[in-house]
Amino acid sequence: MAITEENPGYKWVGTRPIRPDGLEKVTGKAQFGADLMLPGMLFGKVVRSPHAHARIISIDTTAAEAMVGVKAVITGGDFPDLAANGAHPSEIDVANNTIAREKVLYEGHVVAAVAATTREQAEAAAEAVEVTYEILSHVLTVDEAMADGAPLLHEGMITKGVDPAPEEASNVASKILHERGDLDQGFGEADVVVEREFTTKPVHQGYIEPHAAVADANSDGRAHIWCSSQGHFQMRAYSASVLGISPGMLKVTAAEIGGGFGGKTVIYLEPLAVRLSQRAGRPVKLVMDRDEVFRATGPTSGTRIKVKMGVAKDGKITAAEVWMAYEAGAYAGSPVGAAGMTAIACYDIPNFVVEGYDVVCNKPRVAAYRAPGAPMAAFAVESVLDELARDIGMDPIDIRLANAAVEGTQASYGPKFPRIGFVETLEAIKDHPNYTADLGPNQGRGIAAGFWFNAGMMSSATVHINENGTATVVTGSPDIGGSRQSMALMAAEELGIPYESIKAVVADTETVGFNDVTGGSRVTLATGAAVVDACRLIIEDLRARAAKTWDVELDQVEWVDGQAQHAEGAQPPLSLKDLAAKSGRTGGPISANASLNSRGVGAGFSTQLCDVEVDPETGVTRVVRYLTAQDAGRAISPDYVEGQMQGGVVQGIGWALNEEYIHDSDGVMENPSFLDYRIPVASDLPMIDCAIVEVPNPAHPYGVRGVGEVGIVPPMAAVGNAINDALDVRMTDLPMSPVKVLEALNEQRD
């Protein structure tokens, strides 16, 4: 095979060996958040609000404290009042979400926590904590929250991003706006204009492992936390802030993590476990039940989105107008900002207005979920684009090709795109046999595309060469889907030693430099670049040691295939093993650290093709064939790139067809179990076909873009467009459950 940019002749990058942490995970040895047991450890239990919105009048813990086995009971009063200390508003929100002080803002909001010698005792004590509430009226959706005279969650909330600032408080935390060109002129140039309104419900990340934390506090104020988290440095910072101590007082060890998808980038249990441990003088374990996970963590926003788009007969989009309101849950911070930036970012559109609102309501505070904000916006925009293509009789891939962002396009959110691979993903779909596969009766085919920025941020890595020439690669990025394998593959490629000679590990907050969270699809990109940097420092060091050994100038020494070679062949090569064995005589241990703020991200694009079969009698939709094409930049570890692509798609299929938060009129969640909040199971699905596209990211040594998130952006529209293709009904409200499909069919018949 020729060595090209697409195939540069790598030995390890792009291969499919067994992952470094696999054996522990198939034998049950891997230690996840809830698996740790410490001597004398207590079990904790959290007390949660049964009300969606209420003022806490009093909390009486005396009965609970007097119970057998109970060692500690804490409430909001056991934590510093950050508001009184002048902390940043975002820190105050984190603290108040961790444990309520004056008001509870959603059903499931923490009001107290207990620790006792057994689980049963802790549960009984939690029930014995007496909380007196004054119930307040609540708002559950953006419509209710934005209505005139709506009850306010935060009395001082003045909408940001509006000039002049409103005088009155509201539930709208902020407004975002992106504009270009002249909307009226753009719509004037259109031959067809379609305008639609869409709604989506909150959905949960649905990781199978509930949140878990163990804390062991010392009497000197220091504490060790073990937790299931996507970023133990972030956990340390948040926890220290809530506890009112310096981050250096906390050591955080990342347990193996049983899924997160963004939902484990925030804290819930950690500061509570530390405070309970301090009060009890013993280690404390806190683990959520599944219903607590649903009621009080995640989810992502419910939304209302309006889209108006116009196209000329040649398929060129002339104008787009997008209005969106995103639920933030109890505290400001919905992903509407990212939604506004991504909504039309796939396309080069001359005239547009994108307007968005971040709206608080009495539901759990939303947390990041895979490409946060983008999937709902894409559901709306890609559905409208599908309709426009039909109206002008154009192929759905061709209309996207006619408008696709390419290198040099001014992105709708500002900067010019560097090299990107959107067009390549569209072509990959068109070239695949699924694109022309025969459809049966009641079957339909849908296409949709999606964009996600991918993050960079800060990472650190340390590489040690062991005395026998093997290597240990240490990072601080919790490995959520196989990233230790990519780290080891890149290190093997750099050092020129076998993958099997490298052990990649995730270290605690005291053993490696700072790392931002595992999120934003950033680990293989940024932490990977830190690993590459550290390996290159090692190679510099090894060359210098060889030069010293041979008594030649440094530039006479090259590093090739894992060994130092003399440029003119005047010396027999020195392998990494030789150099490691001699390290004591050539300058001591061989080790290097690298830390960086990512040198540039690589935008991710995905295009997906979905075939469904809809039963017109029952309204049940079944996905019968699915293809996802995604630009990975470079697939360091193709097995786990495919895994991310397939996993994202299937979460999207669940979002499209089944998943939703259902609240009763009191604001109590009605379906907080996997029985009633039904995520896709194996028998719901076909195989998920993958086409990995590799358009290298110029900002990464191997061209990595990051692959974790964009796969969840297109599925809802792909499924909706396929349903429309099958039955000619346009679904605008997620999930597209059998009832709603039947309703749409009935309306069509009338």
Place this chain on the structure above:
Amino acid sequence: MARTHITTVVNGDETEFLTEDSTSLLNALRDEVGLTGAKEGCGTGDCGACSVMVDDKVTCACLVFAPEVDGSTILTVEGLADSGELHPLQQCFLEGAALQCGICTPGFLISAKALLDKNPDPTETEIRYALAGNLCRCTGYDKIIRAVQEAAREMRDQ
């Protein structure tokens, strides 16, 4: 509080432990026996992460009270490998990248073993239905199904 004395065989070893009557088999295995391979994803029988074999039947350990297993034989993921040699399912899950986070893996391995014990040559649809009680949020199931197909093939060839 009086605790009940239970005698079982766990992964081939006679195992005794004390438990409260209301404790689940899952918590007894994890807290008393010290085997944390079976996981709690829901505690209500809906996710399969806690799957173990009790007298050769796949069982959600979270739905069984510990005293109910007195006299039973239990297999957990820790007992799948034979003196360090991986079961073909474990090997195929590794080679086929059938796990991402791995929290669901112990449950899938047990359910898949139960399937292959009964049906050495299942169709894709049979595998999908046999594993429908095991939730995986990371993989989309594709690579899990393929790994089970591959393990079945290898076991038939042996």
